[in-house]
Amino acid sequence: MASDERTAEILKGLHDSVVEYEEEKTVEIANAAVEEGVDAFEAIMGGLAKGMETVGDLYVRQEYFVPELLLCADALYAGLEVLKPHLKAESHAEPRKIILGVVEGDIHDIGKNLVKVMFDAAGWQVIDLGADVKIERFAEEQKKCGAQVVGLSALMTTSMLAIPRIIKTLRDADTNVRVLVGGAPLNPDIAASYGADGYADNAGEAVQQAVKLLDQA
Numbered sequence: 562m563a564s565d566e567r568t569a570e571i572l573k574g575l576h577d578s579v580v581e582y583e584e585e586k587t588v589e590i591a592n593a594a595v596e597e598g599v600d601a602f603e604a605i606m607g608g609l610a611k612g613m614e615t616v617g618d619l620y621v622r623q624e625y626f627v628p629e630l631l632l633c634a635d636a637l638y639a640g641l642e643v644l645k646p647h648l649k650a651e652s653h654a655e656p657r658k659i660i661l662g663v664v665e666g667d668i669h670d671i672g673k674n675l676v677k678v679m680f681d682a683a684g685w686q687v688i689d690l691g692a693d694v695k696i697e698r699f700a701e702e703q704k705k706c707g708a709q710v711v712g713l714s715a716l717m718t719t720s721m722l723a724i725p726r727i728i729k730t731l732r733d734a735d736t737n738v739r740v741l742v743g744g745a746p747l748n749p750d751i752a753a754s755y756g757a758d759g760y761a762d763n764a765g766e767a768v769q770q771a772v773k774l775l776d777q778a
């Protein structure tokens with residue numbers, strides 16, 4: 562079990578190696594995290610995801626451009642491959658299913674992929690529709706597989722406008738399905754005004770919110 566000081570050092574190492582798009586170093590530090598008993602959830606959220614947040618800031622400040630963003634994402638995914646199998650797996654007597662997707666017109670899928678990892682680890686069956694998903698597709702898939710929750714991710718103020726339209730198609734098709742939304746431009750008020758049942762700020766919280774929605778159902 563790593564000391565608090567060593568854990569902080571490893572989290573910073575993961576953060577920095579994502580920001581500096583050093584894929585091999587990210588893998589090396591992720592392996593050290595596993596070997597030294599750093600919690601995989603903490604390493605993903607406090608190291609890799611935090612690094613990608615910093616990358617977002619650098620992009621906004623025009624210090625990083627698209628090529629750097631993509632290289633940073635590669636480093637994040639490489640670290641994720643190492644850490645993912647070490648997330649504490651949960652199992653449930655009753656299968657819990659969630660459909661996940663990034664809304665139409667939006668190809669930002671890094672956050673959604675982190676959300677997927679957390680649901681996988683929490684023992685949910687995840688039907689991942691990918692990114693830039695057509696509005697009607699969510700209701701079509703929900704009808705096919707009977708998922709109790711549909712999770713929508715949107716990263717742009719333009720693409721998030723698809724959310725109320727998707728929710729309408731879901732409500733028209735199955736009144737019982739619960740809709741969880743997330744992504745940087747959203748907040749609880751916008752989510753509620755769109756008719757969503759829940760909102761989550763990050764990947765870890767997404768699972769907690771989905772469980773809450775099922776408990777309320």
Ligand code: B1M
Nearest residue numbers: 617667668669670671672712714717718743744745763764
């Ligand atoms: Co673009 N991009 N991008 N981009 N990009 C943003 C989103 C932007 C805010 C940057 C900016 O200009 N300030 C801006 C949107 C502005 C707006 O709102 N209107 C923007 C733009 C404009 C664009 C393009 C249009 C640029 C262009 O071509 N001119 C283009 C869009 C193309 C399209 O989608 N049609 C574009 C392209 C790209 C890349 C391809 C280069 C790349 C995406 C790579 C990929 O995803 N495969 C990219 C990136 C990386 C970003 C930023 C820098 C980072 C996004 C990210 O991955 N964050 C972003 C700026 C920023 O966010 N600061 C930006 C890290 C990730 C871990 O966080 O995705 O927020 P996030 O996910 C979090 C939470 O939000 C939450 O949990 C996650 C993990 O904790 N969450 C959920 C997310 N979904 C959830 C769902 C849930 C619950 C929680 O429940 C279901």
